[in-house]
Amino acid sequence: MGLSKSSIGLGALDEGRVLHKKREGDIVAALAGNPNVGKSTVFNQMTGLRQHTGNWAGKTVANAQGYASYEGQGYVLVDIPGCYSLDAHSAEEGVARDFICSGEYDVAVVVCDALCLERNMGLVLQILQKTEKVVVCVNLMDEAEKKQICIDLKKLEERLGVPVVGTAARDGTGLEELYLAMKERAKAGEGAWHGCVGCGYRSDAAADAQRGADKCICKYGCRHGGEWTAEEICRGIVEYKDKEYAAADRRKDKFFTGKITGIPVMVLLLFFIFWLTIVGANYPSGLLHDFFLSLEDKLIYGLSCLGMPVWIREMLVYGMFRVVAWVVSVMLPPMAIFFPLFTVLEDSGYLPRVAFNLDKCFKKCRACGKQALTMAMGFGCNAAGVVGCRIIDSPRERLIAIITNSFVPCNGRFPTLIAVITMFFAGMGAGASLGAALLLTGVILLGIGLTFFASWFLSATFLKGVPSSFALEMPPYRRPQIGKVVIRSVFDRTMFVLGRALLSAAPAGILLWVLANFEIEGMTMLSRLAGFLDRPARLMGMDGVILLAFILGLPANEIVVPIMLMAYLAEGSLVEVSDLHALKQLLVNQGWTWATAVSVMLFTLVHWPCATTCLTIRKETGSMKWTVISFLVPCVSGCLLCMLFHGLVSLVIKL
């Protein structure tokens, strides 16, 4: 369901290994399994939490915990990253292996994909060698049914000797049975179900201990979990009734990854999403603005009834309320459209195809194609994107992905881009919105281009090395649950980002008010600061206030625009807010031109990662040096880019 409140920012990091039991008798259950089998969906359904889900391998890169109860029994569920085996090859698989091997749980639920049970069985067998406290959950049974893949769960249970439950976690089918199986298995404890992996023979634990052998006494003489291969376990259990079950996916892949269609379709999709966002946001933006405007007089009236002095009234309403109204009406509609659209793309299974299409380019820059996935996460939140880099096996390539992640505009910066574009480049009419979408696509493509360039540059300088391997699973396409996606992304993500913008805008507002109202030697501190920053900012085609806003926006990029507005307002020019275009008028009055707008966009795209991202980088790399480099690389590129653009524009104007 896309990134959510708990999976972005610092929430994206591990919750640690401390288990939070509510009662003594609570069962601790670990959800293990191959990537993209639906562990997080099972987790979300059971706990009611909203872990990041989507149709690609590697969304979950850290352990998450949740609490569920069923028929009076409490369960502490731990959602662990997916892994193909217990031999860890990447950081995220290491997190999974450490937890599975720690044994700090009462039962391990190994979630399997019904569409490729045999491949999943390898991990089941490996985990069975470590512990017998296992419940096998065969998920995606609904999809298997649709593709006419039949699985004999009873027979599988007999062969494995541990409970096997079939589920369709998306709609909650089979979860009751899963609860019961987990309870039964956990209460039984180690050794009680001494089933033989492979033949299903259930021996008496005491007798086994007496024999002192790990050899099973079944007629096959097999060792527990040792002798049977995944293929043998699944023989005769899985039946593909329709040999052409992948035909529909085949046709889609021909289109989405075709030699001629692949890349253009990718760019067009991006463009289409942006266009929908810009066009769709226009109307509700106006509505919201009118609504807030109608409140203004009532607020003033209400406050005067309370007997507040005029200056407080005006500061609250014309200062804070007006900024809040602008932020909400400018930022909310595009986010409420863009996030659901992007989540639909994520749930459909298209993202891994993007990584597949672009891997050659990343390889040329001596980086990894999976970087495309971490970039996609960066669209949501750069901190989450940085943590997401755990899916990249090679440490060198992972560092490159971490350092370049902030070249993709996140949640906080994206609305700024859209707002500036809508104000300065999208007039009315269909043609204008197409132009605006084209411009936004261009900006994003520039960000992607810069990512390639920076990756190449890093590979040639600080992080020399050869490209390592690339192995990525391409999941089947899935129809996204559109209704759910819309509700979740609006309430979870949009409101979160907006809330953060408003929350951090309030203290920034007070700071600005102080800066604007206290004077040193006859000049307000704000004008002093802005004046001090004005010279370097002019070189980049901006002004001191803009640069100050970017600097003060370090804690959260969402507040750059609010700070800019407040600072301009504090300098005294109260404008008539007749409609949304008044915002543009305010900026134009401050000397903004189309070139300023472009510079601001460029600098929004590339400046420095926000404070949360920096902290996350520090935590993920464990090194101050790489954190500083991650800060400097986009910072220097942004300054250079803006200076270059400004220089070119002044040159053209002079000619």
Next chain:
Amino acid sequence: MAEKRKNNVGLNTLKPGEKGRIAGMALGKGIGEKLQDMGFLQGSLVECAYRSPFGDPTAYFVKGVLIAIRSEEAGNIYIEKEAGTEMGQWA
């Protein structure tokens, strides 16, 4: 794992739609193990599904899953081409 034998060819020589059975691989420990975990086991049937727009990597259909790998790795996985390669389902 088995060494390269006479009639074995690299997986990268398969064209989209062709199939082969894995005879062995000569890959480093890390990636070799990972690919085995992902289903590239000796004896597994592999079908070349399609290539990326730039010609590399290539997606292979193995054990019911599509997995994309680069030509460097594919070249070090040796297969026996299935006789009379009828067009597979990904052709």
